Amino acid sequence: MTMLKEGRPTAPQAVTEADAAPATATGNRALMLEEALIFEIGSTDTTGVDFAQAPKVESRLGSLARTEAIGLPGLSEQETVRHYTRLSRQNYAIDLGLFPLGSCTMKHNPRLNEKVARMPGFADLHPLSPQSTVQGALAVIHELAEWLIKLTGMHSVAMSPKAGAHGELCGLLAIRAALEARGDARSVVLVPESAHGTNPATAAFCGYKVEDIPATPDGRVDLEALKARLGPDVAAVMITNPNTCGLFECDMKTISDAVHAAGAFVYCDGANFNAIVGRVRPGDLGVDAMHINLHKTFSTPHGGGGPGSGPVVLSQALAPFAPLPFVERRGDQFVLVEEETAEDHHAQTFGRMVAFHGQMGMFTRALAYILSHGADGLRQVAGDAVLNANYVLRSLDDVLDAPFGKSGPCMHEALFSDKGLAEGFTTLDIAKGLIDEGFHPMTMYFPLVVHGAMLVEPTETESKAALDQFIMALRSLAERAKAGEVALKGAPYYAPRRRLDETLAARKPVLTWTEPQVAQAAE
Numbered sequence: 001m002t003m004l005k006e007g008r009p010t011a012p013q014a015v016t017e018a019d020a021a022p023a024t025a026t027g028n029r030a031l032m033l034e035e036a037l038i039f040e041i042g043s044t045d046t047t048g049v050d051f052a053q054a055p056k057v058e059s060r061l062g063s064l065a066r067t068e069a070i071g072l073p074g075l076s077e078q079e080t081v082r083h084y085t086r087l088s089r090q091n092y093a094i095d096l097g098l099f100p101l102g103s104c105t106m107k108h109n110p111r112l113n114e115k116v117a118r119m120p121g122f123a124d125l126h127p128l129s130p131q132s133t134v135q136g137a138l139a140v141i142h143e144l145a146e147w148l149i150k151l152t153g154m155h156s157v158a159m160s161p162k163a164g165a166h167g168e169l170c171g172l173l174a175i176r177a178a179l180e181a182r183g184d185a186r187s188v189v190l191v192p193e194s195a196h197g198t199n200p201a202t203a204a205f206c207g208y209k210v211e212d213i214p215a216t217p218d219g220r221v222d223l224e225a226l227k228a229r230l231g232p233d234v235a236a237v238m239i240t241n242p243n244t245c246g247l248f249e250c251d252m253k254t255i256s257d258a259v260h261a262a263g264a265f266v267y268c269d270g271a272n273f274n275a276i277v278g279r280v281r282p283g284d285l286g287v288d289a290m291h292i293n294l295h296k297t298f299s300t301p302h303g304g305g306g307p308g309s310g311p312v313v314l315s316q317a318l319a320p321f322a323p324l325p326f327v328e329r330r331g332d333q334f335v336l337v338e339e340e341t342a343e344d345h346h347a348q349t350f351g352r353m354v355a356f357h358g359q360m361g362m363f364t365r366a367l368a369y370i371l372s373h374g375a376d377g378l379r380q381v382a383g384d385a386v387l388n389a390n391y392v393l394r395s396l397d398d399v400l401d402a403p404f405g406k407s408g409p410c411m412h413e414a415l416f417s418d419k420g421l422a423e424g425f426t427t428l429d430i431a432k433g434l435i436d437e438g439f440h441p442m443t444m445y446f447p448l449v450v451h452g453a454m455l456v457e458p459t460e461t462e463s464k465a466a467l468d469q470f471i472m473a474l475r476s477l478a479e480r481a482k483a484g485e486v487a488l489k490g491a492p493y494y495a496p497r498r499r500l501d502e503t504l505a506a507r508k509p510v511l512t513w514t515e516p517q518v519a520q521a522a523e
């Protein structure tokens, strides 16, 4: 090796077997820093702030007064900043790379949305401000509502629900109120096998008995089985369209007609609206209620990145039962209608879902997204979402089994199964391998109708270059799993933690920290 006179090598040193990844004293690996729990690095007698001595006051807490130390760990400001920054660097994020989580629509959030949401005129409002002083904010909610109504071809929209699941609750409560109003006690909600878990959970939460509708071999609702089950006890059918197999429910109109003929309502799970926005209007398909995940279709951050918002569009039949409050235009004024009045069109409202008007920060972001795309841009969103998913599907269907790949193109997500992997190799091994390749794993083991499901939703915002790199990684993992490469079973190798016992973690979560007992040395 040649050196400068200061003793510095003039060329990179060749890496030999001998110096491959030795252990470090700290456990850190360069920029990959180990971090202990806050309880382990903090101390209960440290605080980051220095308050003046509190004056003595007579306690009025009586027996409620705490008698023991609170036991919270204390850190200095710098230690606190480092702790959370180190932890955040062990995480994956949409701003780091492609996030192929099926059903979740993890797409890029344009920074323009953020800029708009942070404008002081929106960001600094208080929900109890007099309505005359927040006309602009009410106009934003109203304009967004009009876009959602127009894009879905529905009669009206309830803006206040704060997530997709919350929107499902809103829709089913409206359906229940409509049935009660006509004195019709129905007790069953039908849900397809492939539905997102929130659908049966919502129906059960509303007191309905949930029954499965089987799927056809091509991954869609079995129309004949559904028709056969309809009857005077069925309150509603919950259908996801496009469904969670990434397929369009082609029989949707026939399904709606049959459901209506049986006196029931059609709830559509609209979480996948990004695949059809600007191309299909659910109102034309006979839908009575559908939630729209603003945080999916209209790109507001989610998945730990921010709160959600799940407005529910409603048919004319359900509109009278919509929740309060809502924004209404009266002349050139916008009014947040807070209370029902006997003679008004909302006299039959089922009540209220949230304290205020809904998730304002999400409304501003979603409207910024809609206006910056325009009608033609939104139409292209759907086209690009479907194009990207089909590119992934067709680039990998020679190495991974695509159970519904033969029956035509997919919508916004590509679904693969574990069929054809070597004996003992599973979807989990491929997911763990993706972590080593620097990607968040795809959704796995969902939908339940496919064995060892791998659901990939690339979304419309990924470039071809990013898709090609992801496809290359997944192809290599599929080949390794088919060849039975034992090393894959050990993945991940390069994550902060190796393979965890996730079943144990879910079944027996350790939610409190107790100081480890120091083992006594045997005498």
Ligand SMILES: *Cc1c(COP(=O)(O)O)cnc(C)c1O
Residues within 6 Å of the ligand: 103, 104, 163, 164, 165, 166, 196, 198, 240, 244, 269, 271, 272, 293, 308, 309, 310
């Ligand atoms: C995301 C999703 C939901 C739930 O939405 P949240 O906003 O997470 O409550 C429901 N159904 C489907 C199909 C989804 O993808």
